[in-house]
Amino acid sequence: MLKQPEFVQVKIDKLNQNGNGVGNVSDERGRNLTVEIPFSTPNDELKISFRKYKKNYVGKIETIVNPSPERVEPKCIHFGTCGGCRWQNLPYQKQLELKENKVKDLFKELMNDQVEFRPILGCDIPWHYRNKMEFTFSSDSYEKKYLGLIMDSSRGKVFNLTECHLVNPWYAKVVNAIRQWWEESDLKAYHPNSNTGSLRVLTVREAFRSGDRLVMLTVSGNPDFALLNRHLQSFVTAVRETAEENEKGGKLSIFLRIQQALKGVSTNFYEMHLYGSDHIRETLYVKQSAFDEPNAYHFTVSPTAFFQPNTLKAEEIYSTVIELAKINQDSVVYDLYCGTGSFGLCISKYVRQVVGIELSPESVDDAKTNIRNNDVKNMTIISGAVRNVLPKITVxxxxxxxxxxxxDPPRPGLDPDARKNIVELNAPKIVYISCNPLTQVNDIKEFINQGYELKVIQPIDQFPQTIHVENIVLLEKSLS
Structure with missing residues (x-):
């Protein structure tokens, strides 16, 4: 339960694992309290309001009394409201230092003289790097309409986004155009508690190299709030007028996605192709070592398929994985949670065989298409959950x-069954790629308990301006 706020002055001592500033204050009763303050910088002197939320004390910046020497001017007007880019107020080199230290702190119990901890690999382009964003439709009790991102610490409240510096500027133009389309329509935002309203999410994607663009509108599957043909026609027109012109000559694709969500029933999705191509095209350039010429790999990406959100950094991640794995033409590689097959495809040139496993049917279809398009003969894709497929192919x-x-599992990491199945394969090497080192380190501890040794830790910054960090770990089976 939220308490009434108190107002005090505080100096920020450090940033915590959540990326928020931490400082010590005295409350009205003279107690020394530790307060967490989002959007603050180490050595900031601030006037804040704070209150207790559950077991923690959370502060809000009211005035910057004396800014830290490290504080920089945020680029985005939504900084301090948006829950995404918490570190725009920090120089990029400082962001890298903090992310590297975050990974070090998480793995410190596992470190020894035999573990190589490599310096973090930063982004050459720390702005406009994302190739996909999802924007949420919402409305308040006065039926004011919002289309944008989730506000920080707001329990799902949405603000009207007008710019975003993580993506190409045309993303914001599309959001603004669709907001105007919505304002001029009789459609309402979806409300999950009452299962009323239509509009849920606007997904926008762009391929870095081809320039292909994709816009998808996700709506409720409740037939009482179905979009009419006139709604769809005007939606397509609004997108085309904003996104069709493309300096790279890429193609525009437009989709409708229907989300059927009922209590006690599994959620189902149905896609409807409204305009243009049914996919976007991307190319990655990946090499085996720093001294090699990169090889080009061509990918088809469907509207709902997973693809690494930072194209240029994905190339570095894949090249790093290939270098760490030290594979050869006799190697057999299992690519788990393989998505559209990008890891496996990029490694296939250097090995005897690749076996990919993926749960998402859309991603499996894309992976098979990508295998054909790249004329890869030594890669197989199996559809299903890792925990179900591995025992079957092992037997x-x-x-x-x-x-x-x-x-390369989702953010929650490996489920216990999948981890057990992986251990039972007894592979000499495991390369574990994670967008969430917190869950990764727990999985790594279990692998170590089962006879693996931690050899290399390589943090990579795939998401500048945010608190998130990618991490790659090499494990080798102990010979003892």
Whole structure:
């Protein structure tokens, strides 16, 4: 329960694992309290309001009394409101230092003289790097309409976004155009508690190299709030007028996605192709070592398929994985949670065989298309959950045992069954890629308990201006 706020002055001592500033204050009763203050910088002197939320004390900046020497002017007008770019007020080199230290702190219990901790790999382009964003439709009790991102610490409240510096400027133009389209319509935002309203999410994607663009509108599956043909026609027109012109000559695709959500029933999705191509095209350039010429790999990406959100950084991640795995033409690689097959495809040139496993049917279809388009003969994709597929192929011995296992799970990490199945394969090497080192380190501890040794830790900044950091870990089976 939220308490009434108190007002005090505080100096920020450090940033915590959540990326928020931390300072000590005295409350009205003279107690020394530790307060967490979002959007603050170490050594800031601030006037804040704060209150207790659950077991923690959370502050809000009211005035910057004396800014830290490290504080920089945020680029975005939404900084301090948006829950995404919490570190725009920090120089980029400071962001890298903090992210590297975050990974070090998480893995410090596992570090020893045999573990190589590599310096973080930063972004050459720390702005306009994302190739996908999702924007939320919402309305308040006065039926005021909002289309944008979630406000920081707001329990899901949305603000009207007018700019975003993580993506190409045309993303914001599309958001503004669709907001205007919505304002001029009789449509309402979806309300999950009452299962009323139509509009849920606007997804926008752009391929870095081809310039292909994709816009998808996700709506409720409640037939009482279905969009009419006139709504769809005007939506397509609004998108085309804003996004069709493209300096790279890319193609525009427009989709409708229907989300059928009922209590006690699994959520179902249905896509409807409204305009243009049914996919976007992307190319990655990946090499085996720093001394090699990169190889080009061409990808088809469907509207809902996963693809690494930072194209240029994905190339560096894949090249790093190949270098760490130290594969050769006799190696067999299992690519788990393989998505559209990008890891496996990029490594296939250097190994005997790749076996990919992926749960999403859309991603599996894309992966198979990508295998054909790149004329890859030594890669197989299996559709299903890792925890179900691995025991089956282990018992049936359809494929050779792996020399290397690539693991790139969702943010929650590996479920216990999948982790157990991976250990039972007894692969000499595991390369674990994670967008959430907090869950990754817990999985790594379990692998170490099962006879693996931690060899290399390589943090990578795929998401500048945010608190998030990617991390790659190499594990090798102990010989003892």
């Amino acid at each position: 049936e011995k359809i494929y050779p045992a792996p020399d290397v296992i690539l693991v």
